[in-house]
Amino acid sequence: MNKVGDVAMGYGQLATRPVLAWALVVVGARLPVAMAPLALVFLVRERPGGYAVGAGLGSAYVIGEVVGAAVLGPWLQPHRARNQLAAGLAVGAGAFAALGLLPHAHPPLLAILAVLAGAAPAAAPGALRTLLTSQLPEVLVVTALSAESVLTYAVWAVAPALVGVLALNLAPSLPLLLAAALMAAAAGGLRALPRGWAARADDRRGAHLTRTLLRAWPSYLTGAAAMSLLALAELVLPALLRQRSIGVGWAGPLLAGFSIASAAGAALYGLRHSWPGSPRAQSLILLTAVAGCVTLMATTGSLPRIAGALLVAGLLASGVQVTRALSLREALPSSAHAAAYSVMYAATGVGYASSAALVGAVQTAAAPSVAVLAGVGLTLLMVATSALAELGTRRRASVTPRETECGHGAHAEPSPRGPRG
Template identity: 35%
Template sequence: MYTRVLKHPHLAVWCVAYVTARLPVAMAPLGLVFYTKSATGSFAWGALVAGAQTTGEALGAPYFGSRFDRRSNASELRLTLLVSIALLSAMTAPAAHAPLVLAGLAALYGAVSSGIPGALRAALVSAVPEDLRAAALGLETVLNQSVWAVGPLIASWLSSAAPVGIILTMAASSLVPVTCARRLPRRAPHRAAGPGDDARRPRRVSFLVRALMLPLGIGVASNFVISVAEVGAPARLTELNVEAGFAGVLLAGFAVGSVLGGFLYGYVKPPVRAAQRCYVLLAALSAALLPAAVPGPTWQLVCAFCAAGLISGPLFTARNHALQNTADERDWGVAFSALYSASSLGYGLAGVATALLLGPLGAGYTLLLALCATMLVAAIAALKGRGSRTTVSAREPDVGRVL
């Protein structure tokens, strides 16, 4: 199945562009903390800068993703990446080492670059036949999780060697897709912007977000529960009298499981719709993490994280597939970017919730509460999603005149 996907023209180039475009994003959370620490001497400021980058992603993804639906993908990708490289380069200037300046640049970088993942995913889906789209999205999940397994390790290694190398590596990696943008699968804009389009475009984006509320809700919920488990892992290990550094092993097990799950999912043809798979997999993900929230030996936590990773790969793929099935093809860029924004929102909510609950409840009960909330969301989403089989364009036949 994957061989058929990769045999499609330009897909090998797409893989290279996707990995190198995603690597800076995977390096950013930990990398910005280390780089800011080297510039300001404070991990607290580092957390603020990393949070600013994630906030920029969440706020900017719908707008910058919609730009790829209205313009040539190749030219928009080059422009976006070159601006991102310029912002990263500005962060290395001594005058930019003031914490608030770094936070501002990080927020701008997160916003500008936020449309790239959705655009590349939309280009992949539009380039392959419909019967290969599930496999294509499985391949994308495998690549994405592989990059997220490697990115933090690169950032950690560079932080001890030369912290500025973190930013330079992020910029250099972003340069690779610029050089091969013309060889990527082409997805032509559906309509050139007209004189009145700018006024109507917010209505279109707002309508899409409302119409895609269920897959976007799954995006928020899945990343919320995963992030609570990740952020709370060191504290949970400390509660169980295990070295906090062992959290790296748990997260590595989760990443490996996710890669394997996403790879195997590409070979499976489940009998139910992608949206229904999302609800089941989200509940299964929460159930898999349950052993990590209750007292037990260390191997229990390892198994819980590995099992959760194995489920998360198919969940991410099914979530992307459900959104692709719901949105009209001309809106895939903004739809996938909205999903990216929802995922960033899930991470942000998890950070706030963990910070507020960790003290009074402890890591175990915080995770348990998050798991129960996610299972409730999965049940509500399953009930709300019954009978919803039409696409966005089918539910509002005249929206074609908006864009």
């Protein structure tokens, strides 16, 4: 009962005006991101070859996100991050508005606007996470990250239905105009949040930050692996159901169940302030388990078993999202957290795109189930590479103190590893 009380107190301590204001800004910033790919398809689907054009626009948007997160995230200045985020969100809102107001423009122009809509606000997810955790005591960080995951999965569950209702019943351009309004509101709502976060006295940008961020590459690889599994679940499921002679209409409810289970899993992870093992170890174990669930989904022919595999996969996948954020917090100094989250965001986009490309190529010559297994193989390769890199890092860390005691390495560069948070 004491643990239950501690949990209630942990989540209850987040129910403050600053955190609620942060949550509203997050919804305004992320709901447009979740709506964008499908909204772009609905925008041009009535044109000749509209679905192909829409898929191209969606790809352009994702490319913009990846590039924007990788470039703009490290560029953020801790002491003035709020103003920089507001500028990025405002530009993104303008790009979304232009897309909605120019539905009949030439595809190249629409593609440029889609890239801009994806790139300009791409630093927001990582920076908003840092704005939250930098204002909280360390004991609430796991709970806060779990709550953030619940909010994210809820947004992604609502977005497709919202786009469908608006585009099919009112106007194809309305989802993009709503996205513009939401992103503009998020830019204005940033005034209720802190100006930024504290930077270390010895913090330097440029090459120093790049070297610091590269230290966490195994965590980025873990993020890419997690998103590659999500791509398998989302992109191949309809074809897999058809292969098993199951109605393709089940794909929607199954993916909705996956999102609901993911939100529940994130909430469950936040029930404790710490779990056995390091976040890196937890992440790798959970990823392997999710890969097993996706494998079961591909090899079974029963709808209840497919549904069960997806529900368990969703329950575990949310833990991966939280633990990879915790891994970055452990591996890097606090001044690099926002940039690292943005690089992770870019890595997840690359993982999703890589898995999509692989399963698309395999499906041209093999059954959807084989494509899923090929994607699982790619994921496990990334997991194994990340685990080996982590093992090597631990061995070097265990050797370094002994070398220092013997007088070696006295002039080595100080470790950038800082306290968690």
